[in-house]
Amino acid sequence: xxxxxxxxxxxxxxxxxxxxxxxxxxFSLTTYNVYWVxxxxxKGLEWLGTMWKGGGTDYNSTFKSRLSITRDTxxxxxxxxVNSLQTDDTAKYFxxxxxxxxxxxxxxxxxxxxxxxxxx
Amino acid sequence: xxxxxxxxxxxxxxxxDRVTLSCKTSQSIYNSLAWYQQKLGKAPKLLIYDANSLQTxxxxxxxxxxxxxxxxxxxxSLQPEDVATYFCQKFYSGLTFGSGTKLEIK
Numbered sequence: 411x412x413x414x415x416x417x418x419x420x421x422x423x424x425x426x427x428x429x430x431x432x433x434x435x436x437f438s439l440t441t442y443n444v445y446w447v448x449x450x451x452x453k454g455l456e457w458l459g460t461m462w463k464g465g466g467t468d469y470n471s472t473f474k475s476r477l478s479i480t481r482d483t484x485x486x487x488x489x490x491x492v493n494s495l496q497t498d499d500t501a502k503y504f505x506x507x508x509x510x511x512x513x514x515x516x517x518x519x520x521x522x523x524x525x526x527x528x529x530x
Numbered sequence: 531x532x533x534x535x536x537x538x539x540x541x542x543x544x545x546x547d548r549v550t551l552s553c554k555t556s557q558s559i560y561n562s563l564a565w566y567q568q569k570l571g572k573a574p575k576l577l578i579y580d581a582n583s584l585q586t587x588x589x590x591x592x593x594x595x596x597x598x599x600x601x602x603x604x605x606x607s608l609q610p611e612d613v614a615t616y617f618c619q620k621f622y623s624g625l626t627f628g629s630g631t632k633l634e635i636k
Contacts, residue, residue, distance in 0.1 A: 431616075435633065447627075451572050454627055454628070454629050455574070455617060455627040457626075457627075457628070463604075511579045513563075513581065513622070514559075514561075514562030514563070514564075514620070514621030515624055515625075516564040516576055516579040516619065517564075517566075517574070517578050518574060518585070518623065522572075522577075523573055
């Protein structure tokens with residue numbers, strides 16, 4: 411049974427670094443790409459970055475200088491780090507698995523998300 | 531960049547109604563479109579992919595249609611459990627989510 415689960419802090423101080431772990435089960439990180447997406451309260455979804463199944467990464471250019479995504483395949487974990495946090499980084503952070511349809515990529519499994527508040 | 535526009539932002543309908551949600555793009559995205567349902571406090575759930583393919587386990591009252599720049603999610607007979615926000619997502623020429631349609635029961 412495919413699952414993803416995010417773990418991380420619910421409160422982080424302004425200008426500090428956020429670290430979130432996505433632990434997956436039921437599939438391999440070398441078979442599927444895993445994405446990070448966030449959602450500010452009451453707002454829409456925003457792509458942050460991607461851990462490709464081959465081990466490479468891609469980042470939303472809006473955040474590129476502040477993001478780092480890494481993984482540990484032996485532990486089935488993908489890690490997100492966001493530095494220099496600001497109050498508008500307050501959001502629910504999700505990891506999600508991408509599957510390939512005939513016309514594009516879509517997210518068939520999501521973690522439950524972790525709500526992070528940036529506090530001054 | 532290809533822009534996405536979802537409408538309406540808020541939709542109020544009665545149980546049993548046929549409901550139509552719209553997602554338009556500024557250029558063709560060649561059916562590279564998905565629809566998600568997000569209930570309050572939960573993760574999004576994939577309903578439709580490749581514009582018109584029903585995800586496994588999703589009730590058949592949900593359907594997707596469209597091509598080119600215009601796409602539609604239809605709920606054939608609205609049920610109380612369909613109260614949620616619905617997002618479209620494109621993959622072609624960059625991953626983007628629409629701004630969402632909040633669906634409520636009248």
